Amino acid sequence: MVDETAPASLRATVMAITDLNTATSERRLGSGWRFPLVSRFAAVALAATAVGVLMLIGVGLLLQPAPDVGPPAPPDPAKPSASSGWIAYSTAPAADYKGVSGDAEPLAGSDIYLVREGEEPRLIADRDGGGIWNVCPAFSPDGSLLAFGQETSDGEAIVVVGIDAQGSLTDPNIRLPVAGSGLAPCPRWSSDGSRVAYLEGGTVVVRELDGSSAAIKDGDPALADFAHNRNSIPAPNGELVARNVGATIVVERADGSDSQIVAQLGAYALAGWSPDSRWILSMQDVSGFHFTMHATSVVEPFETVTIVAMVRVNHGRSWPGDGDVSWQPTFGE
């Protein structure tokens, strides 16, 4: 066995981890103002100084007369929880939930949850002990409906449910059976939110919400809308593109210019953008069988926040697959 001790520099930075709120090294996009990439050593020095300053401030505050504590501050509109609605996610990748994961104790079935920063995930669709696969959530354009694919012993279907502003289930609750293909369908919405579409044998099929079939018309999803490149995702506003390059998230203009690293999370895959094009979702593989979802801002105040941590997945190989996350458009707009 190799006999080697960790370098002293590594030991120092590991011991300093508890002093840092985040150990990621990040550059930020926006206003042409860029932080230099912070090395581990500089981060330790900065953190030590910051801790010392904060301790002095804390002591000073304790010695001050009792302040008049006013009402709680209103939510910060820049935070994902306040500005961009609920995030729906599935615990299995839509395109690959039947593959062999190598997990000694694989979970069968998959759930769909809603979450947003600072709140616990809410179960929307249950896997019923392993008998149901719920995948590929997709919010309607106005954010009031959530569609997802479902596979049960009765066959495959698209399910459409109502979601209120508090993230609770409401009417309607519609189940649209589809032709069996071996995998639950991955739904997409028409631009007016009145129809859903899915792929059947490589062809786009459109259904009204009453279940009837419909001819394709303007505003319906096209074949390209079902493609999902987890390593390159354009922002909804069409101005930016997020790319996963190695362990970094890179954001650049749509023409490829002004490319900047915005986060180094060891992210395994990009999941999507917020509807307002201010935040990027990524899903970090933590243990091989759990992911942690982060949101990284591309506008001020620049930061990375954890949306949900250590989600157990039934499958450790490939998430997000083809649309396992959907960020609700701001509710009510």
Add this chain to the structure above:
Amino acid sequence: MGTSKVESMADRELARREADADRAAAFHALADRHLDASYRLAHAILGQRAEAEDATHDAFVAAWRHWSTLRDPDLFEHWFDRILVNTCRNRLRQISRWRSHDLSIDQRPATGDDYGPTHDRGLLGPALAELAPDQRVVLALRFYRDMSIEQIAARVGTRPGTVKSRLHRALHSLRTALDQVDPQRTLR
């Protein structure tokens, strides 16, 4: 707004700080105890000091972030090994992705074993670099951590049969690579 409310806020703040201090102390103690072994394992998997340092650091960052999910400190080694192995495996996958995008040969990771005999560095390194990430992981756990098949299976979260299969393929690939370079085994 009275003094009592301020005092309770200060108490909560102190309690939070005490809890945070306890967490940090526990993390420091465990990290200090396991750092060398973790670094050695990362080095065995990744084959480069710089990559091993980064992976080890990243794994400890992930462990600190998810500290609340460690239910029993006695299980730290098992729990952290999963995170470390996964971090290393993801790094190997990223390196593979970079290589598949036609990076110059200079950017390929040097995977020579810094502790092996000098004449083996040029042979084993490239052969190791060609192994799939999952194969390198089980190889490192088997020969650098002296783990049994069952222990390896528990660490990577797979079945013992899968571990045996990966080890067999990894060793076969290494033998084939070494035979091609040194068919007469003159350097052994």
